[in-house]
Amino acid sequence: MVEAAPPYVRIVDDIKRRIADGELRAGDRVPSTRQLARDWDVALATAAKALARLGQQGVVVAEPRVGTVVAGPPGRSPRHPHGDPDNPSRDASHSAAHGPAHDSVHDPARDPARDAVRESGRDRARDSGRDAARDLTRDRVVRIAVEMADAEGLPALSMRGVAGRLGVATMSLYRHVGSKDDLVELMIEQVFGEFPLPDEPPHGWRARLEVAARVQWAAYRRHPWMAGITSLTRPLPSPSLLRHTEWALAAIDGHGLDPVTMMDVHILLYSHVQGIAANFELEVQARAMTGLTDDEWMRDQDEQLAAIVTSGPYPTFVDVIARMGGDFEFDFDRLFELGLRALLDGLAGIIERQPGRD
Incomplete structure (x- = not known):
């Protein structure tokens, strides 16, 4: 059984086919991201990925204030993909001997007036490109x-x-x-x-750590890709990230913790925020690859999941799902709050312990 290609691949293949069949010619606009999303019933990110892949392959190019158009072959006029720019007399002699080609009479893309308008548009686009580079x-x-x-x-x-x-x-x-x-x-x-940290930190280590966590969560919530930019073992040399490190360490300084424990507390807090937020970016990537929302994907797995559950010894899982009415909705904000509260409660036993107590 051949696995179906991802939606963005099918879009890429379809546009290439239309170009090969002559439906789209050099200089013609290809459907926009929004139009592709409507026509193929996919997410905007999937349509954008298809156009990006076509651009990477040199099939299309982006013209400022014009849109994405079919790229012309190197060294050949984009409006005459079937002609021979090095030997124009060849086309003229063919026309004299055999008369005008049938499609040249009816194909509006070969209309001289329209070609002139498009050439003028490309000239304006080139001028706009130079202006854009200056600005x-x-x-x-x-x-x-x-x-x-x-x-x-x-x-x-x-x-x-x-x-x-x-x-x-x-x-x-x-x-x-x-x-x-x-x-x-x-x-x-x-x-x-x-999403800046406050100029004046609140009173108490717990309030300070909570502020840092919420600021990071808000930033990752708004910009999902942020959660995947750095790892614990290979941190980026970012002043902003270091400001958060300084804030967390200052919050717990003076409580009798050794330096290693102080760093571990900071890393645990950061990992909680990053770990939950990483799922936002994973969902963006999954939608781009499959064209399915998380709910649509889960519905596709219902039958297989049901077969696994009913065939194995999972009584507690089955009971919990049944008591939820058979449906569980992920709420990342709820998970963040629950984890943050549990983490701070647990850290209190370390940070507030009495001196000399094991």
Whole structure:
């Protein structure tokens, strides 16, 4: 049994077929992300991933203020994909000997007036591209990158994709950011700038740790890709992340904890927030790959899950599900609150223990 291709792959293959069949020609606009999402009944992220893949393969290009269009073959006029630009007399002699081709009479894409309008549009697009490059700033690059990561996930982010959204050449970005890693670090700074820690910390270690956790949770809730940017063993050299570390360590300083325990407390708190929030990004990626929401995916698994449950010794699981009415709805905010409360309650036994007590 052949496994069906992911939705975005099917979209890519369909657009390639339409180009091969002549339905779409060089310079023609391809359907927009929103139109593809409607036509194929998929998420916007899935449609965006299809267009991004076509762009990576050189099948389409983004023209500023025009949209995504079919790319022309190298060295060949985009409006004459079937002609021979190196030997135009060949086409003329063919026409004189055999008369005009049937499709040239009825195909509006070969209308000289329309070609002139499109050439004028491409000239304006090139001028707009030069203007965009002149107006480019680091702040604009970072802002667009954050928007793209929010919509499609961090793995889908590329320097080429950001340049396409900005309507500039990819190399133009490197005048403002050194690499994609540098761009991600700048994105982190921008996001935490939206969710700053208070100027004056509240009283008490517990209140301070709770504030830090809630600020991080709000940032990850708004920007799901943030939870996947760094690991515990390979932390990024980010001033904003270090400010959170400083805040947490200062909150528990002076309670008689050794330095290793202080760092462990900070890491445990950070891991709780990051661990729950990581599921937001995983869901964005899953939707992009499958075109299914989490509810739709779960419905597809109902039959298989029911077969597993009824065939094994899982009485407690079956009983709990039955008492919930057969349905469990994930609420990440509820999980975050429950885990934060339990974690702080547990840390209290460590942080508030009496000196000399084991």
